[in-house]
Amino acid sequence: MTTGRLPDIFSMAADIARQAHAKDGDTYDHGCRMQPVCNLLANRLGFGAEDIEKIGVCAMLHDVGKSALPEDILFKPGRLDAAEYRQMMEHTSSGHAMLRDLGHPWLDCAADAALHHHERFDGGGYPHGIAGLMIPQPARIIAVADVYDALRSERPYKPALEHEQAVKLILYGDDRTNPSHFDPAVLAAFEMSAPAIRQLYEAPAGPD
Numbered sequence: 118m119t120t121g122r123l124p125d126i127f128s129m130a131a132d133i134a135r136q137a138h139a140k141d142g143d144t145y146d147h148g149c150r151m152q153p154v155c156n157l158l159a160n161r162l163g164f165g166a167e168d169i170e171k172i173g174v175c176a177m178l179h180d181v182g183k184s185a186l187p188e189d190i191l192f193k194p195g196r197l198d199a200a201e202y203r204q205m206m207e208h209t210s211s212g213h214a215m216l217r218d219l220g221h222p223w224l225d226c227a228a229d230a231a232l233h234h235h236e237r238f239d240g241g242g243y244p245h246g247i248a249g250l251m252i253p254q255p256a257r258i259i260a261v262a263d264v265y266d267a268l269r270s271e272r273p274y275k276p277a278l279e280h281e282q283a284v285k286l287i288l289y290g291d292d293r294t295n296p297s298h299f300d301p302a303v304l305a306a307f308e309m310s311a312p313a314i315r316q317l318y319e320a321p322a323g324p325d
């Protein structure tokens with residue numbers, strides 16, 4: 118029975134996220150938003166309770182490798198140039214290196230998810246350009262939630278999209294994003310979970 122170990126892994130993961138993102142509250146907040154979205158998607162995909170929680174932990178930690186980036190890239194207010202973007206891509210392998218060999222199978226899963234969350238289902242992603250079911254399933258789930266969160270977030274060079282616009286763009290694509298980037302099963306789960314995801318982003322904050 119592994120359930121008794123769950124509180125340990127949650128506090129381990131939270132400590133890792135807090136330490137990694139100590140100087141980067143935006144990336145910390147991004148990981149915190151991704152966790153419940155990926156929980157919803159994993160639930161819709163039929164995972165059991167423990168795997169749903171594991172995928173949420175993978176989501177929380179997927180960008181910890183960004184803490185290895187120079188601050189002028191991490192905090193650049195505009196779009197990255199080509200050389201900076203190549204450096205940014207390394208957050209996948211940095212995250213893998215930070216999370217592997219920490220002695221917990223969920224963190225091994227998180228290491229793989231960190232490595233592969235920018236792979237695309239059609240093989241056009243990075244760092245390895247692997248495709249389809251070769252991409253670990255948590256990474257395929259995170260990939261969809263990651264794009265949704267980026268679209269819903271304001272940047273110095275772009276406004277935040279409304280929920281409907283973000284969902285439509287993920288399901289039907291635009292000049293940068295194409296549904297072929299994503300696992301069709303995860304896309305279907307995303308479409309069915311869209312009302313619940315909207316609530317996560319738009320529910321009024323409760324009393325302190």
Ligand SMILES: [Fe+2]
Pocket residue numbers: 179180208234235
């Ligand atoms: Fe990332």
Ligand SMILES: [Fe+2]
Pocket residue numbers: 147179180263
């Ligand atoms: Fe991300």
